[in-house]
Amino acid sequence: MGYFYAGRKASNVISERLHKLLVNDYKAMPIVVQESASVYDAIVTLFLEDVGTLFIVNQKGYLAGVVSRKDLLRASLGNKTLEDMPVSIIMTRMPNIVTIFPEESLFAAAKKLIDFQIDSLPVVRAEEGDGRNFELLGRVTKTTIAKAFVELGQEPMV
Ligand code: ADP
Numbered sequence: 001m002g003y004f005y006a007g008r009k010a011s012n013v014i015s016e017r018l019h020k021l022l023v024n025d026y027k028a029m030p031i032v033v034q035e036s037a038s039v040y041d042a043i044v045t046l047f048l049e050d051v052g053t054l055f056i057v058n059q060k061g062y063l064a065g066v067v068s069r070k071d072l073l074r075a076s077l078g079n080k081t082l083e084d085m086p087v088s089i090i091m092t093r094m095p096n097i098v099t100i101f102p103e104e105s106l107f108a109a110a111k112k113l114i115d116f117q118i119d120s121l122p123v124v125r126a127e128e129g130d131g132r133n134f135e136l137l138g139r140v141t142k143t144t145i146a147k148a149f150v151e152l153g154q155e156p157m158v
Pocket of ligand 1: 053066067068069070071091092096097098099117118119120121122
């Protein structure tokens with residue numbers, strides 16, 4: 001055992017299969033809020049949309065930052081009024097956002113989540129021009145990876 005058809009090791013087949021999964025086929029909808037929105041609104045959106053991370057966009061709709069649930073918890077600890085605090089002051093902002101392109105592999109996305117110790121990656125396309133503006137196409141989260149993992153495990157054995 002341990003060998004599949006054509007004498008290839010099972011582990012190689014799994015690895016090959018894994019690297020062929022593309023972000024574009026697994027990405028979920030990005031949940032976004034405007035950078036002018038308040039921390040209060042961001043918290044409400046987090047609950048309504050049932051996500052752990054929000055992507056923040058600027059007036060042109062380009063990716064401006066990321067806010068995680070712990071960012072929001074931290075902001076809530078002080079005595080400040082959350083309605084008056086723009087989410088842009090607490091977000092992790094560009095260019096420090098770790099992103100992924102749709103044509104990259106889901107494996108590359110999973111590796112970034114692990115390497116950078118984050119829960120979510122915005123799936124983006126660079127705008128024509130200087131390439132510093134990113135259009136949001138979706139999200140890949142640890143849940144996305146877990147779902148793909150389960151899907152792979154349910155495939156019939158060759
Ligand atoms: P939590 O903070 O709820 O544990 P994360 O581990 O995803 O969630 O986030 C940790 C920190 O990294 C937060 O400050 C968050 O703003 C930031 N962060 C989350 N996702 C990204 C990303 N894709 N790129 C850069 N920073 C991120």
